Amino acid sequence: MAAITAALIKQVRDDTGAGMMDVKKALVEAEGDVARAKEIIRAKGIQAAGKREGRNAKEGTIASKVVDTANGQVGFAIEVNSETDFVAKTPKFVEFADTVLERAIKADAHDVDDVLAAPAEDGTVKVSVEEAAALFGEHVKLGQFVRIEGPRVEIYAHKRSVEMPPSIVAMVATDEAGAAVAHEAALQISALGARWLEREDVPADVVDSERRVATEKSQAEGKPEKIIPKIVEGRLNAFYKENVLLEQDYVKDTSKSVGDLFTKVGGKALGFARVEVGKGPED
Numbered sequence: 001m002a003a004i005t006a007a008l009i010k011q012v013r014d015d016t017g018a019g020m021m022d023v024k025k026a027l028v029e030a031e032g033d034v035a036r037a038k039e040i041i042r043a044k045g046i047q048a049a050g051k052r053e054g055r056n057a058k059e060g061t062i063a064s065k066v067v068d069t070a071n072g073q074v075g076f077a078i079e080v081n082s083e084t085d086f087v088a089k090t091p092k093f094v095e096f097a098d099t100v101l102e103r104a105i106k107a108d109a110h111d112v113d114d115v116l117a118a119p120a121e122d123g124t125v126k127v128s129v130e131e132a133a134a135l136f137g138e139h140v141k142l143g144q145f146v147r148i149e150g151p152r153v154e155i156y157a158h159k160r161s162v163e164m165p166p167s168i169v170a171m172v173a174t175d176e177a178g179a180a181v182a183h184e185a186a187l188q189i190s191a192l193g194a195r196w197l198e199r200e201d202v203p204a205d206v207v208d209s210e211r212r213v214a215t216e217k218s219q220a221e222g223k224p225e226k227i228i229p230k231i232v233e234g235r236l237n238a239f240y241k242e243n244v245l246l247e248q249d250y251v252k253d254t255s256k257s258v259g260d261l262f263t264k265v266g267g268k269a270l271g272f273a274r275v276e277v278g279k280g281p282e283d
Helices: 006-016 020-029 034-044 093-106 112-117 124-134 177-192 203-218 225-245 256-264
Strands: 057-067 072-082 142-151 154-157 166-174 251-259 269-276
Touching: 006 034, 006 112, 020 177, 034 112, 057 093, 057 154, 072 124, 072 154, 072 269, 093 112, 093 124, 093 203, 112 124, 112 142, 124 269, 142 154, 142 166, 142 225, 142 269, 154 177, 166 177, 177 269, 203 225, 251 256
Parallel strands: none
Antiparallel strands: 057 072, 057 166, 072 142, 154 166, 166 269
16 A cells, blocks of 8 residues: 555645545545545545635736638637736736747647747747746746647637736637537637537546446435436436536526537537636646
8 A cells, every 4th residue: 555645645635625634534545546535535525615726826818819721720829827917917918928829820839848949039939938037027937738620710718807818718629510609619618617528538537437436425325225326327417517518508598508509500519628827737
């Protein structure tokens, strides 16, 4: 069994918000397996209701653009971070983010490393970002970068307030027919943050984990053994409905799903991406 170290306890506490003793008990039961310990905590319903989200959130903005190509369209979005919203909302900072985006597009970047290596006036984008720290008087860095491709790409950029630059950008790629409802789909992605496009995209290990959690939770609730499989399937379906874009209730009319929107116009959603300031992987 892996040693139950302070680092392991902190990791699980940070991810779940559960108390130290609950985390330690879960890790002991899981024999040091972090993923299993999180499942145990969820199954027992002891995640802290007051867990703070975005505790490590950073300020900044997201620059985005759709580019026409010979094969359709490509959507690009790059997060540029600053320490404060005071700097993030200045015209100079927004202009800097737009410049970084243009460099990324010109280099046909596919990830953040490509963006950093892209040519700039004084060398590379990496050098420009480093020099920006002196210009703005704060630490400046590149955060998330996404690109999606398809016959049509739609972008929706959301602002927290009128004086702030975009803090959430949602992009969706569709076929030509699907473009008729692409804006509504982008609004949905921005608002509810789906994780997968369709049920088949959910990784098998995630489904297995959700099934175990649902089973153990049902058992802990004292549900009759013979009906637990049915309850588990119901809870799995609820998980899909929450996390799969095409199965989510449409925010403007919950009698329909997002998938229904595409079915009505005879179109398809091919992929999507969502970037929110301060919500990327930690450094």
